[in-house]
Amino acid sequence: MTGTPGLLAAFTFCAMLTVSRCDAEYQLPPPTNLSYVWLDNLAVNMSWSWEKPESLPDDCKIKYEVRVQATPHQEITKRPESRERVEHCITEDTDSDHCTFTVHAMVSEKSCNWSQSTDVTETARREEPRVELVKEFKCLLELKGLNCSWIPLTSQNLQLSYRACVSGTNKKDSLKACGQPYSTGTRNGCYWHVAQGWEDASICIYIESEIGWSFFKPTIGPASPVLTITEEENNRLKLTWSSPEFKNLCIWIYELCYKECDEPEQCWEHTHELSDQNDTLLHQSDMPHKRDCHYEFRSRLKTSGKDCPELVSVWSEIVTYGTNKTPDRTLPLVAIIIPIILFVCILLACYCFRKHSHIICPNIPDPSAIFKEMWNGNKEHNKAEHKTLENVYTPMPEAVESCKVTLINQSGALQPNS
Structure with a gap:
């Protein structure tokens, strides 16, 4: 009885080793010969091969899981029935210029006790760069089809095509070239006779030139309404x-x-x-x-x-x-300015009247004072005239000397005065 626990532990250890060896032996082999072919400028045909292990039972069906990553933020997982997958690798996303395919094999029944294979990865990349070739791309839906126009950003010849923005292998999803190009001024355009129906309204435009390519989904609508x-x-x-x-x-x-x-x-x-x-x-x-x-x-x-x-x-x-008109503010301005002007004028008038009141309203003298003033004025005038005469300057008399005349005769002798 003492050896029973040790025997049980040894048996459990051997069973774990056996299971681990079984798991390693029953892992499916990975797909081989993973390769791709560009069907056109957008679609990629990815294919691979796979060899069935001899120990795999016939009733264990194999299926494949494919992860397609067109952009860093877009990954789709699909399970195709065959070892081939067609994918529209290029999308309208500006980050889309390649596709990364990851494939592994797996069994459809859990009872088969076979784990999935390791992943095999392959990247399909366009050699030409993705560049912006046009601007102001517009598409009008008309009775006769689709009328698209744009302004080219390069002098290179542009080749335009379109297809429905869906994945698949149908023939209608292939690129269709522009059949009726036209030019009006700075804009170029193209008419596409799309089939009537809403399935053709969601389209993607592919443009190719010598310097690169461009792929995008334009806005489609009717002509702008006339108002x-x-x-x-x-x-x-x-x-x-x-x-x-x-x-x-x-x-x-x-x-x-x-x-x-x-x-x-x-x-x-x-x-x-x-x-x-x-x-x-x-x-x-x-x-x-x-x-x-x-x-x-x-x-x-x-x-x-x-x-x-x-x-x-x-x-x-x-x-x-219409036009923006300035509101008529004449009446409000008049109602405000005129009282201000009148008030200022009254203030100025009061100031002037106060300052020059002796001129504007002189004092009226008493009549008796006028006569008194006249009488006093005459007396003062006479006194003033008398004082004026007294003060007149009188010159001093000058001394006059007598004058003696002496006669001279012809001989030159002086003759005494007589």
Whole structure:
């Protein structure tokens, strides 16, 4: 009995070693010959081979798990039925210029007691760089198809193609080249006769040149609505716009944004459903109007609904109405300035009257004082005249000497006076 615990421990240790050896022996071998082929500029065909171990039972079915990483933040896990997988490696994400495939084999039944194989990784990368080749790319959905236009950023010849933005091996997902290019001023464009239907509305554009390539998903929508503004009575503005030119069963939302005077922009939406009967109907709305304000309007159309694709038109050109006028402040200014001026004038008048009151309002003398003053004035005048005569200067008499004349005769002798 004393040797039973030791025997049990030895048996358990041997069993663990046996299980560990079994796990190592029953691990599936990894896939081999993992390789890829570019089917076109976007799609990659990844294939691999795998050798079945001789000890693997026939009833243990093998399946493969493939992890596809197109961008650092996008990884998809798939389980293809065959040893081949076609993937649209390049996406509209700007970080997408390669794909990393990670493949391993695994059994479908847990009872087979075989663990999955180790991972095998391969990266499919484009040799040409991904660059920006165009700007202001716009696509309008019209009756005759898709009308796309852009402004080129390089003088190199550009080759444009498009396909649906979905993965798959269907023929319709292959790239379709531009069949009707055109040019208007600084913008170039292309017409694509896409099939009528919403599945063709979500498309991706591929552009190739000698310096690189570009791939993106453009915004698709109808032409911008044309807005007409008229003024009505009671200070209201009447807004009129037309429906898109093509018919569909989607719900369209008309979005209008406007600025009033210097206030922030305001937006509102008008929802209407198009049908065969009202597809050319003009839609109307009105809004209050301030005559002293300048208005700026811009609008666009977009779809709404569970079964409808996301279509959004570009914003229309800004439509202006009215002008900003300065309010008439004449009466308030007059009511304030005139009393101030009158008050100042009264203050100045009072000051001048006080300062020159002896001139403006002299004292009236007493008549008796006037005569008295006249009498006293005459006496003083006579005294003053007498004093003036006394003070007149009188010259002193001068001494006069007598004069003697002496005659001289012809001989020159003096003759005495007689």
